[in-house]
Amino acid sequence: MTRIIKVAVPGPFRTALDYLPPQTEAAADVATATGSRVSVPLGRRRLVGVIVGAEDHSSLDGHRLRPVHAVLDSAPILDADILELAHWAAEYYHHPLGEVLARCLPPRHRKPDAGAPRTPRIWQLTAAGQSAEPATFARKPAQARALELLRATTAPQRDEDLRAAGISPEILRKLEQAGLVAAVDAMAASALEPHTSAALPPVLNAHQAAAADAIAADMDRFGVSLLDGITGSGKTEVYLHAMSAAMAAGRQVLLLVPEIGLTPQAEQRLHHRFGMAVATLHSGMSDLLRLRAWERARRGDARILIGTRSAIFTPLPDLGLIVVDEEHDESFKQQDGLRYSARDLALVRARNRGIPVVLGSATPSLETLHNAGAGRYRHLRLPERAGGATRPTMALIDLRRHPAPEGFAAPLQTAMRETLAAGNQVLVFLNRRGFAPVLRCSDCGWMADCHRCDARMTVHSRPAGLRCHHCGARRSLPPECPHCGAPEPMPIGQGTQRSEHVLGRHFPGTEVIRIDRDSTSSPPALQAALDRIGRGDPSILVGTQMLAKGHHFPAVTLVAVLDADSGLFSADFRSSERLAQQILQVAGRAGREERPGQVLIQTHEPNHPLWEPLLRQDYGAFAAAALDERRQTGLPPFSHLALLRAEAPDRGTVWQFLERSATCLDGDQPEVAVLGPVAALRERLAGRYRAQLLLQSPTRSPLHALLRQRLAEVEALPEARRVRWSLDVDPIDLY
Numbered sequence: 001m002t003r004i005i006k007v008a009v010p011g012p013f014r015t016a017l018d019y020l021p022p023q024t025e026a027a028a029d030v031a032t033a034t035g036s037r038v039s040v041p042l043g044r045r046r047l048v049g050v051i052v053g054a055e056d057h058s059s060l061d062g063h064r065l066r067p068v069h070a071v072l073d074s075a076p077i078l079d080a081d082i083l084e085l086a087h088w089a090a091e092y093y094h095h096p097l098g099e100v101l102a103r104c105l106p107p108r109h110r111k112p113d114a115g116a117p118r119t120p121r122i123w124q125l126t127a128a129g130q131s132a133e134p135a136t137f138a139r140k141p142a143q144a145r146a147l148e149l150l151r152a153t154t155a156p157q158r159d160e161d162l163r164a165a166g167i168s169p170e171i172l173r174k175l176e177q178a179g180l181v182a183a184v185d186a187m188a189a190s191a192l193e194p195h196t197s198a199a200l201p202p203v204l205n206a207h208q209a210a211a212a213d214a215i216a217a218d219m220d221r222f223g224v225s226l227l228d229g230i231t232g233s234g235k236t237e238v239y240l241h242a243m244s245a246a247m248a249a250g251r252q253v254l255l256l257v258p259e260i261g262l263t264p265q266a267e268q269r270l271h272h273r274f275g276m277a278v279a280t281l282h283s284g285m286s287d288l289l290r291l292r293a294w295e296r297a298r299r300g301d302a303r304i305l306i307g308t309r310s311a312i313f314t315p316l317p318d319l320g321l322i323v324v325d326e327e328h329d330e331s332f333k334q335q336d337g338l339r340y341s342a343r344d345l346a347l348v349r350a351r352n353r354g355i356p357v358v359l360g361s362a363t364p365s366l367e368t369l370h371n372a373g374a375g376r377y378r379h380l381r382l383p384e385r386a387g388g389a390t391r392p393t394m395a396l397i398d399l400r401r402h403p404a405p406e407g408f409a410a411p412l413q414t415a416m417r418e419t420l421a422a423g424n425q426v427l428v429f430l431n432r433r434g435f436a437p438v439l440r441c442s443d444c445g446w447m448a449d450c451h452r453c454d455a456r457m458t459v460h461s462r463p464a465g466l467r468c469h470h471c472g473a474r475r476s477l478p479p480e481c482p483h484c485g486a487p488e489p490m491p492i493g494q495g496t497q498r499s500e501h502v503l504g505r506h507f508p509g510t511e512v513i514r515i516d517r518d519s520t521s522s523p524p525a526l527q528a529a530l531d532r533i534g535r536g537d538p539s540i541l542v543g544t545q546m547l548a549k550g551h552h553f554p555a556v557t558l559v560a561v562l563d564a565d566s567g568l569f570s571a572d573f574r575s576s577e578r579l580a581q582q583i584l585q586v587a588g589r590a591g592r593e594e595r596p597g598q599v600l601i602q603t604h605e606p607n608h609p610l611w612e613p614l615l616r617q618d619y620g621a622f623a624a625a626a627l628d629e630r631r632q633t634g635l636p637p638f639s640h641l642a643l644l645r646a647e648a649p650d651r652g653t654v655w656q657f658l659e660r661s662a663t664c665l666d667g668d669q670p671e672v673a674v675l676g677p678v679a680a681l682r683e684r685l686a687g688r689y690r691a692q693l694l695l696q697s698p699t700r701s702p703l704h705a706l707l708r709q710r711l712a713e714v715e716a717l718p719e720a721r722r723v724r725w726s727l728d729v730d731p732i733d734l735y
């Protein structure tokens, strides 16, 4: 007789917890409800857990078991596919199953008593709103701003995004009453997005066709294809063909992308091709919209789900293909809590289900290239740009010969002038936001440090002040040096705000559009900036990473990399891989249509060996050399790593915990090296000291065997309760 319900509850529990069936329901019914949510008592709290099984007897017999409060779903909402994936992830990342399962639920489903969902509203201008005279609103600045924002973007805007941009519901209501804006239903919004043209999809070129055919010919079993195509080679068209093939066979498709909010273009392209069949899921969305998209996917109403890393956990009953775009991107790895890699979980899920997976990139990760080289993945190549565009030319500017006191060497300024005069756009890449990275006293050498981190504070100009980019601390700019009293400490070095300012002076009359997290944090602001760029007028775009990824700017013909050197000499073993990827990705924004592109990179180190393969745009050659180095040094993919991190306000506690952990972990598995403890590169962050223990093993299984055997002991150490600690399997950085 079934008596015991096994419930995975979020919290530090290594196993599922035992409950009695709820008093109101037949035990046998509940026992078959694996994958349903239940609300359960835990101490004095009430939590949402997921039923993972049922048993006749509890190992806790004799204890007073408590009944489940209520079964929350009339039918299981997590299917066998997701439960299997969650079990795998819990095991592999040595993370509590209940925590993993909580990740599999949209936030609204994690709460025991979420009220009836409010309908979100999506706003657009009416015809009257479009032609409204700005002068009429001289006395109503808030309304004027709302109209201006809606006018500056092409897509309708969600009310919460507008609220984030400072436009209150009340203002929208007033505008609605005046007949200037109208709300549309969330579902209908995708149909409203501008269809730039009813253009037919382009005819695939020979390389694209070969890749698409290879993928489409093998849709009924597990297999990994690496789509290794240079930037602008038309990888997306190949995905779309493979996706059409899967959909024609009645299957759903999961498309994982790095940061969807940054590349609305990609999302729009899918909507144009597939219309209402598409659902989107990312963490920038409101809980309600996430719930809706999740439910559409789970019920099979959405046939394509496009999402960021957490979308990997979405139930898709007819899933037949997974595509991971920009598979090298580090945003696929979660950096706290359950530190999973969505790319790796995509492979596991595809293998479990016996379906194909496509990994696409112009700059694949070394792990992926290694697997392709070993014959585990099918290696498909797109070596040419699609549709007649040519590759950009690439050259270095030697900053030792051409000084750049304000960030722009003379040859770069000349090239920029020529580009603008020819009616084209320039993209300036500088991966450092703010005005300047350092504030320094020219008399005594004092520098503004963060009081809580081992880090300098960044100077910001608007709003003016000092900010720590690590812990978020803010201070005002000191009028004089706090150490020697000399007036006006100097900002040293370049950030995007300073570059914007300098460019305004050098190129008066030319529009400078800055894109970074400070200037364009809200989706409407980003969309407005992208729309301005899209008009194609000669202008200069200045920005960070946010500009480098995935965008298609037809008028950009010159890309300038202001400062590449910081990546050349970093302590992290992945830094050269990261730098090569970044340079080639940003270079890929140049000359994507008929007009040929040019890339100029400023460096003090023109003889560094990294440049030679990159200037030839031969990522394969770079990767082969980098893999060789990893082989010689025994680093991934030639070994497997796990990092035990710990932090606390007191340094001694951290070291005690890690030293005792090292004793727990050492010895059982001779193949596994236990290295450390060592202090983190930036030892103090937000007032806490950080250190770590590295586990390294030539093969995977002894590492996991060791963690299975010993992690519980580490967890039970008395010191474990006095530090914040975490385990990171396959860490991407070793800080």
Ligand code: ADP
Binding pocket: 202, 203, 204, 205, 208, 229, 230, 231, 232, 233, 234, 235, 236, 237, 386, 387, 388, 552
């Ligand atoms: P990638 O993702 O590889 O960087 P995209 O898929 O964004 O490249 O394609 C780059 C550009 O080339 C896009 O504007 C796309 O519409 C166009 N394109 C892709 N395939 C073709 C083709 N076969 N013929 C003409 N244009 C194409």
Ligand code: ZN
Binding pocket: 441, 442, 443, 444, 445, 446, 481, 482, 483, 484, 485, 486
């Ligand atoms: Zn001083």
Ligand code: ZN
Binding pocket: 450, 451, 452, 453, 455, 468, 469, 470, 471, 472, 473, 686
């Ligand atoms: Zn700080």
